[in-house]
Amino acid sequence: MYYGFSITVLRTLLNPRMSATKSLKKEGSELAQANKQLEILSNGIFKDELPTFAKKIKETGDFPLRPKKLEVLQINVGYMCNQVCDHCHVDAGPDRKEIMTWETMELCLEVIRNTGAHTLDLTGGAPEMNPHFKRFVEEASKAGIKDFIVRSNLTIIRANKKYYDLPDFFKKHNVHVISSMPHWTRGKTDKQRGDGVFDKSIKALQELNERGYGMPGSDLKLDLVYNPSGAFLPGDQASMEKDFKKALMEDFGIQFHNLFAITNLPIARFLDYLIASENYEDYMYQLVEAYNPMAVKNVMCTNTISISWDGYLFDCDFNQMLELPVASKIKHIKDYNEDILNDRNIVISQHCYGCTAGAGSSCQGTVA
Amino acid sequence: MANQYYDPKDLRKFGKITEWSEELGTKFFDYYSKVFEDGALTAREKSLIALAVAHTEQCPYCIDAYTKDGLQKGITKEEMMEAVHTGAAIKSGATLVHGVMMMNKVNKLDG
Numbered sequence: 459m460y461y462g463f464s465i466t467v468l469r470t471l472l473n474p475r476m477s478a479t480k481s482l483k484k485e486g487s488e489l490a491q492a493n494k495q496l497e498i499l500s501n502g503i504f505k506d507e508l509p510t511f512a513k514k515i516k517e518t519g520d521f522p523l524r525p526k527k528l529e530v531l532q533i534n535v536g537y538m539c540n541q542v543c544d545h546c547h548v549d550a551g552p553d554r555k556e557i558m559t560w561e562t563m564e565l566c567l568e569v570i571r572n573t574g575a576h577t578l579d580l581t582g583g584a585p586e587m588n589p590h591f592k593r594f595v596e597e598a599s600k601a602g603i604k605d606f607i608v609r610s611n612l613t614i615i616r617a618n619k620k621y622y623d624l625p626d627f628f629k630k631h632n633v634h635v636i637s638s639m640p641h642w643t644r645g646k647t648d649k650q651r652g653d654g655v656f657d658k659s660i661k662a663l664q665e666l667n668e669r670g671y672g673m674p675g676s677d678l679k680l681d682l683v684y685n686p687s688g689a690f691l692p693g694d695q696a697s698m699e700k701d702f703k704k705a706l707m708e709d710f711g712i713q714f715h716n717l718f719a720i721t722n723l724p725i726a727r728f729l730d731y732l733i734a735s736e737n738y739e740d741y742m743y744q745l746v747e748a749y750n751p752m753a754v755k756n757v758m759c760t761n762t763i764s765i766s767w768d769g770y771l772f773d774c775d776f777n778q779m780l781e782l783p784v785a786s787k788i789k790h791i792k793d794y795n796e797d798i799l800n801d802r803n804i805v806i807s808q809h810c811y812g813c814t815a816g817a818g819s820s821c822q823g824t825v826a
Numbered sequence: 827m828a829n830q831y832y833d834p835k836d837l838r839k840f841g842k843i844t845e846w847s848e849e850l851g852t853k854f855f856d857y858y859s860k861v862f863e864d865g866a867l868t869a870r871e872k873s874l875i876a877l878a879v880a881h882t883e884q885c886p887y888c889i890d891a892y893t894k895d896g897l898q899k900g901i902t903k904e905e906m907m908e909a910v911h912t913g914a915a916i917k918s919g920a921t922l923v924h925g926v927m928m929m930n931k932v933n934k935l936d937g
Contacts, residue, residue, distance in 0.1 A: 690897045697899065
C-alpha cells in the first residue's frame with residue numbers, strides 16, 4: 459500500500475479544477491522516483507490477489523519475452539514540454555531539463571543511417587523544444603528511413619512565434635505527424651491537458667490540414683492519438699476513429715488519417731492520479747482482466763528500441779521512465795550493435811499489462 | 827454472508843455465475859455480448875440505452891459498469907445525463923399514466 463505524499467491529492471483539496479503546472483520531479487514527489495513506482499507496482503494487490511505479468515505470460519509460454527525483427531527506433535529527445543498533462547507517463551513539463559545534446563544526436567544519426575528499422579519515431583516531452591530539433595530532423599530525413607514520425611503535441615505549433623513555421627518544416631521533410639487528442643470536446647481535452655489546449659490544438663490541426671496533412675489520399679500523414687482522460691480503458695479503436703472523424707469534421711472541418719487508441723500505463727503522473735483518486739486497484743484489475751495473450755505476441759517492445767535523451771537504450775519509452783535499461787551488454791547508443799541488442803530478454807513489470815489489455819496498446823495503437 | 831448486500835467487488839465475480847450452471851451461464855453471456863455488438867444500433871447507442879435502463883432498474887452494478895463503458899466509448903457526461911433523464915421520464919410517465927386508471931375507476935364508481 460502506498461501512503462506517500464500525493465501531489466494530486468493536495469491539488470484536488472486545494473482546488474479540484476486546478477491542473478498541474480509542475481512535474482512530479484519539480485514538486486519533489488516520491489512518485490517522481492522510478493524505484494518507488496516499481497515498488498508500488500510489485501507490492502499490494504500483486505503480492506496475493508493478482509498474477510504478476512511474468513506469471514501471466516508464462517501461461518502461454520511467452521516468458522521470457524523476446525524481441526522480433528527491429529522495426530522502430532524511438533528516440534526521446536528530451537523531457538521538456540510546454541504542457542503538463544495529468545496523465546503524462548514521462549512526467550514532462552517546462553521545468554524538465556533533460557534534453558538530448560547534439561553529441562548524442564550525432565551518435566543517433568550514425569545508428570539511423572545504418573539501422574534495419576523502417577521507422578524513426580521522435581518523441582519527448584515536446585521534441586520541438588530541443589534546441590537542435592530542426593537540424594536533427596534535417597539530417598535524419600536524409601537517411602532514407604521509410605516512415606519518419608514526430609510526436610507533436612500540437613499546441614507547441616502555436617506556443618511561440620519561433621514554432622509557427624513547424625507545419626511547413628514538417629511538410630518539407632515529409633515528416634509523419636502523430637498528435638495527442640484525448641477528446642473531440644473542449645471540456646474533456648482541457649481537463650486532461652490544461653486550459654486552452656483544445657482551441658490551440660484545433661488551430662494547429664487546421665494549419666496542418668491547409669498544408670495537405672491528414673487529407674484523404676495525401677502522403678503527408680497526420681494521425682491522432684487518443685488516450686482516456688481518466689481511470690478507464692480506451693474503447694474500440696475503429697469506433698472511436700469514426701466518432702472523432704465525424705465530430706472534428708462537423709465542428710471544425712478537420713481531417714486526419716488514423717486514430718490510435720492508447721491505454722494509459724500506470725506509471726508517473728497517471729499512477730499518482732490513480733492512487734490519489736483511489737482508482738489504482740480497480741484500474742489494475744481492469745488491465746489484468748482485459749489481458750489478451752494475442753496482444754503479447756505483437757507488443758511494441760518486440761519490435762522497438764527506445765533511446766533516452768542521454769543515449770541509453772530501453773525496451774520501450776515506459777521502461778525508460780522507470781529506469782529499467784535493456785538487459786543487454788549494449789546499454790548505450792555509443793556501443794550500438796543491432797544484432798547483439800536484439801538477442802536479449804525484454805524487461806517487464808506489472809505496468810506491461812497496460813500494453814496487453816483488450817486489443818492491446820502501443821505507440822501505433824492497437825496490436826491485436 | 828457479508829455485512830452488506832452490495833459490494834462493488836462482486837461485479838468482478840459476475841462471470842463466476844457460469845461455474846454453477848455452465849450451460850445457462852454461457853448461453854447468457856453469449857447472448858449478452860451479442861446484444862451489445864454494433865448492429866442496426868451502434869454499440870455506443872446501446873451503451874446509452876443500457877445506462878438509462880440501469881437507472882430505472884436501480885442496479886448499482888449496472889450503473890457502475892455502463893458509466894465506465896460510456897467513458898470508454900467517448901460518451902460525454904451531458905449525453906449520459908440526458909440518457910438518465912430519458913429513463914427517469916419514462917419511469918415517472920409510467921407512474922403518472924396509471925392516473926388514468928384511477929380516473930376511470932372514480933368515474934365508474936362515483937361518476
